[in-house]
Amino acid sequence: METLREALTKEYLKRLEEMAIRLKHRLSTDGYSGARRSMAKGSSLEFSDYREYAAGDDLRRVDWNGFARFGKLYLKLFLEEKQASVHVFLDCSRSMEQDGKFLAAKKLAASFAYVGLCGGDQVHLFAFGDTLRAQKRNLAQKGRFLETVDFLDKLEAVGGTAPLSAAMGCGPLRRGIAVVISDFMTDNGIEDTVKLLQQKKQEVLLVQVLSKEEEEPKVGGAVRLVDAETGETRDLELNEAMAAAYKKALMKQRAALREFCSRRDAVFAHVCEDEDLLRVLYEMMR
Structure with a gap:
């Protein structure tokens, strides 16, 4: 199984450095770093x-x-x-546990952290499930990026999902950007999480990460679905009609999240585990 450190190649990090300029410009022009108005120290x-x-x-x-x-x-x-703040919230609940999916989510978290560090900003990482489980704050030098990678690499996907608990448990946040990375496979808490983070003076970005099977379930035969977080099971026939109904429900959820974020002046994006993560980052930062 590929590790996060292996996934972050030199070429990938080089591309991220180029994006740091975009993030710095956004922070300064959108008012999330009033300190940048002064050249004095x-x-x-x-x-x-x-x-x-x-x-x-x-x-x-x-x-x-x-x-x-x-x-x-x-x-x-x-x-x-001089520093703005980048707050990265990573879903570490059981539903994220597929290797490719969780690795993609960790890679995204590391990417946002690296872009922030390259831009001279302060980075804070928060790992959550049903509670705020771990955090690493006050990273402000690019040389500490390996600490970020090690922190993320050690995280395990267990338990339930409660993003609102993480937003409540992290305490005061310095004005900046808050990125929430999750599969958002939960019935509630997402909208309240966005509202709370905005109350904490954050520009909010939601990134949905799904596995290939969650994006395009394989059709054929009887299957038993198991809720990774509750253990609840359901037997069904995964035929063409069932797959189409699932896809429709997924599109409906995404449309609702996108519409909600648009009304709240937040950003919503989604990515499959095998997609080009740099493309997603570029779209969110342009």
Whole structure:
């Protein structure tokens, strides 16, 4: 089985570096990095936002009133801050467990992280299932990309799906972009997740990743479908009519997500595990 590190070839990463320019331009022109308006690296007193304290940060800029209230350290950000933020939420529920599908999802997560790091921005990774299971925050140097790859490579697909829990559990987010990568094989929580992330000043991008079989189920004979997250089973005859009904339902779900995202000024994209991921990234960043 191919690992994430093997999938991220030198040629692939080179193409991603070219996309970093696009993302930086989008962040600066769309207002998601007000700090980019200043060329100074000093002490502007114009407050911009907060972010979680990271080892090595200047303690003089800690919001001590916030610490007294919440028991956590947050840093005050001002307009000279050069970094925007890219928040990547990866679905690690059981339904993602097919090797090719989960690898494609991890590769997308790594790709967004790499583009952000190449653009000099701060990257935060969140792995979720029925809860927020793991996170890696405050990556700000391209040299730390291998940490990103190792973090993603170790993630396993288990349990249920609750994207809203991840959005609620990640705490305050610095204004930026939030990318949610999932198969979105869940009945609820997606729309509320988008709304909550937007309340946290995020430009939201939803990316649906499906396996080849989920895109085009093979027709023929009796099959037993097993819900990977609940264990519920259903026996049926997977004939042409059944496959067509499934495809219709999938298209309906995608159309609903696309329409919802359009109304909310968010972005929706979908990709099959064996598709060109660079094409999807290019479409989302243009």
